[in-house]
Amino acid sequence: MRIRIDEERCEGHGRCWETAPDLVEDDDRGRGVVRDPDAPVAPEHEAQARQAANVCPERAVILDP
Ligand code: SF4
Known part of the structure; x- marks a missing residue:
């Protein structure tokens, strides 16, 4: 698994790095x-x-298999 963040969607709510x-x-x-x-x-x-x-409200955190 790899994790990435879609910069176009990210609005900076901060839930990902807190989690x-x-x-x-x-x-x-x-x-x-x-x-x-x-x-x-x-x-x-x-x-x-x-x-x-x-937890990302923008669905910007993407997991790739
Ligand atoms: S939770 Fe989602 S929108 Fe918020 S900073 Fe993280 S990736 Fe961006």
């Missing part, structure tokens, strides 16, 4: 930025990734 701090950080405008977009999500962080996708 998945091991995977996502915030930029200077409060938008989510994936910490390591080229790396697969570690198995121990997959639950965080799913939660971040679920």
Whole structure:
């Protein structure tokens, strides 16, 4: 699994990086930025990734198989 954020959709609500701090950080405008977009999500962080996708009101957090 990989996690990415659609910058066009992201409105900076901050729920993703509050929910998945091991995977996502915030930029200077409060938008989510994936910490390591080229790396697969570690198995121990997959639950965080799913939660971040679920809480994003803009559906901007995308999980790729
Ligand atoms: S929760 Fe969604 S809209 Fe909010 S910062 Fe994260 S990706 Fe962007």
